[in-house]
Amino acid sequence: MKSSQFFLVICLALLGFISCRIQKQQRSTGKMGEGSTPASTQQASSEQRVIELKPAVQNGKYGYIDGTGRFVIKPQFEEAGPFSEGLAWVRIGKRYGYIDTNGNVVIKPLFEKEHPSDDPPTGSFSEGLAAVQVKADLYGYIDKSGQFVIKPQFQDAQPFSEGLAAVQIGGVDQYRYGYIDKTGKFVIKPQFEEAGPFSRGRAQVKIGGKTIFIDKTGKDISS
Secondary structure, eight states, X not given: OHHHHHHHHHHHHHHHHHHHHHHHXXXXXXXXXXXXXXXXXXXXXXXXXHHHOEEEEETTEEEEXXXXXXXXXXXXXXXXXXXXXXXXXXXXXXXXXXXXXXXXEEEEEEEOOSSTTXXXXXXXXXXXXXXXXXXXXXXXXXXXXXXXXXXXXXXXXOOOBTTBEEEEEOSTTOOEEEEEOTTSOEEEEEEESEEOOOBTTBEEEEETTEEEEEOTTOOBOOO
């Protein structure tokens, strides 16, 4: 009887020792299992990489550095913009396209400046769309595959914010801004000399030389 009890105690002690060793190894490696990484850790790492990457120039070429100042996308571009929603515009030769955080071209360089002094014809992505300019100085919006979802038709186009974007149309000396939705339909008619993005349901605009705040119906809510 005593021999059986002694054997049982020995077995329990060995099991406890093995369990402690496994837990210690998992804590030291930070892994949930062999070769696995928690999904939340992977997502946080990816988001941090996008936040950290910034354009930087070396020997006349642009690349991207991380938070330590180290180039993670080698200098190879004539111009480079900030990352937004995982993509950044770059100029390759005379044309502009978009790259991902690994430096891969995901939207081919198809866009050119109409005039050398113009701003880049490609905007940053916001809410899945980016404003781009084509020849004839007209702006439209593309998705992340590079396809136009709102055809070029505006003299100016701002990023989407809270589902709306300020765009400009009109003739000589009669250019006015209004707001469109993601189908390209005007939800606030063109009437403003200046128009800013929506934030918390309101946007700052200028009409008749006066600066006011409007809601998403175009109503003045300044007072």
